[in-house]
Amino acid sequence: MTTLFTRYRLGSLALPNRVVMAPMTRVRAAAGGLATPSMARYYAQRATAGLIVTEGVQPSLVGQSNPGTPGLYTDEQVASWRPVTDAVHANGGRIFAQIMHGGRVSHPETTGLRPVGPSAVPAVGEVFTPGGRLPAPVPRALETAEVPEHVQSYADAARRAVDAGFDGVELHGANGYLISQFLSSNANLRTDRYGGPVANRIRFAVEAAAATAEAVGAERTGIRLSPAGPFWGVEETDVPELYGALLAELSRIGLAYVHLEATTDEETLLGLRRAWPGALVMNPVLPLGPKQTGRADADHWLGLGADLISFGRAFIANPDLVERLRTGLPIAPADEATYFEGGDRGYLTYPAYQHSA
Template sequence: MSLLTPYRSRTLDLPNRIAMAPMTRLRSEPDGSPTADVVEYYRQRSGAGLIVTEGMWPHSSGQSEARVPGLATDRHERAWARVVDAVHAEGGRIIAQLMHGGRKGHPAARIDGSVPAGPSAIPDGDVLHLLDGSKAAWPRPAAMSIGDITAAVDQYAAAARRARAAGFDGVELHGANSYLIHQFLADNTNLRDDRYGGSSANRMRFALEVVDAVTDAIGAERTAIRLSPGNPQFSMVERDPAALYRGLVDELSRRGLMYLHLTDNDDYAALTDLRPRYAGSVIANVGENRAPTSVTAAERALRDGADLVSFGRAFIANPDLVERIRRSLPLSAIREDVLYGPTAEGYTDYPCAASVVRSSR
């Protein structure tokens, strides 16, 4: 078995085992609608066995930064449908990632000017992009009320229905990398003493409520989730991730989801520990907080039990990544100075290997 081996399961039918990881690029319009450049960006990468989009906010109260895309309005839905159509026309498959910022956000970064809210009133501590093009520190968030939590669950489900209406092949819930679902799971961002905090069972309650609401809306076979057990990004703390995530993965396994997208960690070998507990398809991400995923590292993850492996930075700089792997061609590196920004530079202008070869003759 290799990265180029087709993969078929109860929920997936893919020509290879190479997934494109979700990556924030900040190329949307100020209202969160993807631009024509976004259409071209995903079209170029349609050779992936599966594309997972950058995270989209399911409601304006979950917008984490300026120019992060949304999937909450009719305009968003129509714009994303153009992306989906372009990918499908190339024979690709594309999943919408739903990403609620929770405590991550700023009134000057959000189209509705709202104050961010998370499980507890604990600030993020990093900086973010504002609508005027400047950056600022994340402010102190509010603590979500029970009503806020219920509304957020409903917002995920509503966005999932929009994703299906736009033609997406499914939805991935972002439960990783310090976003809202992860905030409920982690020790230092969830200090609640109600039914959403304290014990592991309570900490995982929000994640499971969101999963159940989305599966009710679009079906379990179209619903997936991404988790990053023990990920310390953005000051997240999970002192004993195994104790919580084993229980969470057991629950998820019973739900018959499309797949589990699992990020490995140097301090907690999540793939090794959790893969045997999950009955369905698993996508491994082994490059988070590490060097960019190499072909060697990806094939090792397949041997360790993953069904697919997601590549992030390699897909940014190599729109034809699958073909480069097929032909054992060298990979280009990303240009860090234009990783984020409103233009096509550093976004859709990375050449394919074939064009590089032609231009060198």
Template structure:
């Protein structure tokens, strides 16, 4: 794929490795905390993702590759057979609805708590998350994480690779390695959370080593054409201060450039931002850009279509949207036709709860007779 697509339309098909996507809109990975307490995806998740199968690609929410990597309660996992079986019900439902899915692999590192995982979190250095963390008992002070040994690092890389194999077994077309948003791989890259003096700390080359080794191991496990990488340059969420952002990302991308990955996914992309423009110029493969819509209290009036088309015009190949897909299961059709958007109903929690505020957002009636509620996918709610 070239750095400048032939079309700037979000609604034209595009190829992503072996996949033929019907449009360039990607459902971004969205934490919703609807799995069981054991990390097994619940039937309502199959319904939720199948409702949104018209997206060119769905990237399922951050899913932990091992027990200690769990962030919050009711986060899905992919490291036990029952997790694989639960996700298989989701991918079967999405496939039956005509969709395609990747799974995001997310290790929280210090963004975790013993009350959530039963384990002391691990991190590059024993530096606690600066804010309290949500647990089943309410917000609790963050735990000081245990500094990872080199053996821990090697075993975590292996866990990511096995999680990727599990994801393919569960029916996903591929996986996205999450090196963004202050999670474990991002913690290794940032200067304020990585105080190590070994081969994984100090210089930029050392600080990107763990992320690069993880991506490489995942690519070797399932094939690079099935692997994406997500980054969020200069993102300060979860107490991150990278310190030398403009050096980190060229070094990271150079370390994985030879792999031929499926895509690079850049969070909060802005067409005129110098680092984003350099990343686009340096990255020869497919780039998914996530527009920065944080200035809007809810959704922009056009649902992000204008921002997405500007990113395509500046060289992005696909565009990921998050909140728009939360409240509009048929977001692609609404954006294509200019139909009104459902607002995100803030009275319902984004992160806890059941079907309400999750699977009950209305879709447009195909015959133009008004709105109707999207029903559960046949078999998706049977628990089988």
């Protein structure tokens, strides 16, 4: 019987359990998008996860969404990540970098650059800037000739990730960021080969995945998706057709895994499970929704055919989450006020479970 604690082989990696630490923005990077010693401690504390996926890492300056996030587009950034991957590996863990291009979900006050997107349609809501939240600006629509440059940015960041010691990368194709914007039917109003019908709207995602797989190997490349996810005002029509077509193309590339979020109904998600022949990581509850993933959610999706289960917020306050899940120990609550405040409080200050005498 498959449980959360059954071993799993993901490409060349032998995972000791099926618990994945989901990517979560924590805005603790230093100036210049550099990883820090605190980040090394944070991820090393959680190395008992079968696989860690980092916070979103921008592949270029224009791809940066939030202030205080790390990058993988300079030699200095690569060097800053090496102590992080070394610390995770020294503690017996495995770690992928999530490559995240924010697209229109950015601001000139953060990057000094006008955000870009598939079309000149702003995101819905306020974006984070160094001076606080501001309305999302109208992005500059990418010219057709520019799109390959942004496709290639994922592959270039992936090469740097491997140079920095990461075991692989996950492309952030979810939650309203650039890949998700191209998939969208309201953020993508293009009339060229990247817009309009489903075959065109999936093209950017497929090209980014193919370029990354070519750069570092398909067995080191995963992708995260949020079918029908409403983030940042993104809408998608024909979700089963859209994601069925996308998964069919991704299956030809032979990616290490697809990481699905529970952003649509279970019937649709099960159809996508059947359509995807490879490893499936399932995030069983709506990201940033009212509920955190628990053991029952994990067991439910393992029973439905998921191979690995990702846990997000539960990992913030529980560096020993795997052991707590294994032994039925209480899951400690996290202090939401410290999610994005910077510093070590609410980052490195959560202890492992203390057994009373």
